[in-house]
Amino acid sequence: MENSVKPKERVLSAIQPTGMPTLGNYLGALKNWKNMSEDYDCLFAVADLHSITVRTTPADLRRRSIEMYAMLMAIGLDPEKNILFVQSHVPAHSQLGWILNCYTQFGEASRMTQFKDKSAKHADNVNVGLFAYPTLMAADILLYQTDYVPIGEDQKQHLELARNVAERFNGLYSETFKVPKPFIGKVGARIKSLQEPEKKMSKSDTNAKGFISLADSSDVIAKKIKSAVTDSEGCVRFAEGKDGINNLMGIYSCCTGKTFDEIEAEFAGKGYGDFKGAVAEAVVEELRPVQEEFARLMGDKAYLEKCAKEGAEKANRIAYKTLSKVMRKVGFWQAG
Secondary structure (H helix, E strand, C coil): CCCCCCCCCEEEEEECCCCCCEHHHHHHHHHHHHHHHHHCEEEEEECHHHHCCCCCCHHHHHHHHHHHHHHHHHCCCCCCCCEEEEHHHCCHHHHHHHHHHCCCCHHHHHCCHHHHHHHHHCCCCCCHHHHHHHHHHHHHHHCCCCCEECCCHHHHHHHHHHHHHHHHHHHHHCCCCCCCEECCCCCCCCCECCCCCCCECCCCCCCHHHCCECCCCHHHHHHHHHCCCCCCCCCCCCCCCCHHHHHHHHHHHHHHCCCHHHHHHHCCCCCHHHHHHHHHHHHHHHHHHHHHHHHHHHCCHHHHHHHHHHHHHHHHHHHHHHHHHHHHHHCCCCCC
16 A cells, blocks of 8 residues: 655745834744744745735835845745745735625624724725735635644734635535634744833834844844843843843743753843843844845845746646636636
């Protein structure tokens, strides 16, 4: 009897090109994507369609999309082993997004808390795209017959909507979509702001000292960590009420692989100055190979374009199979 090789389960991950990722994005998610790509059939997308719900200049969007694509490769995602593509390069996303709009109830979409949050932040531009964002996200996922989707807290509602829409469509027209599940893998670090350690580190922080960008130089990284908020105790230990030190310990642990007990022992009797210096050095070394590879890739735009084109072709082949099936079941006339 022949041994049949079980196909790998499929995972889809996407990131918006709204700016250079932070150390928090990297340690919390992106670093794990490389490990995940060894065990699963992975698709990684630059979600540029989603990013235009907020006004941006065309030149910035184009530059950020290229930079994000290069950064995904720089962190170690191999375009030969994975499918790396830009969302707008696969027209089926928008096509399925419209169809799913017609199978999503207004009440369901109205309950999305992220729409309420973002429309409050951008009160001068509450567009229909922002409202329909979750159905486009559902299309992103369902197009590829995705088994698992890695999501953060703020995306749980959106995945639940994708599952509901998939089950509704399947119930009406027979099995069409795989019903995706949340990816429960290694939990990434929850890196906090260096200035307000009770909040998540965010690239949209108005205080640039609060976050470390993956593009920051070693000097800038060192300055930001040296100015990180701590406390007056002067003892490096993990404890309630020591949010700043807890955050720095989390960063140091992710970059060195050391446990909190080992970190406490290493800095016993030493002050915060020594600790911050070690954290800065560890972060610089962690990011050095990523930054060097990113710079190399950005210097070879022809290679990036070649990879993006090939990635889009691979993604299109899978996406079109699903879209064609959906269009037939809905009743669209497909000539030829």
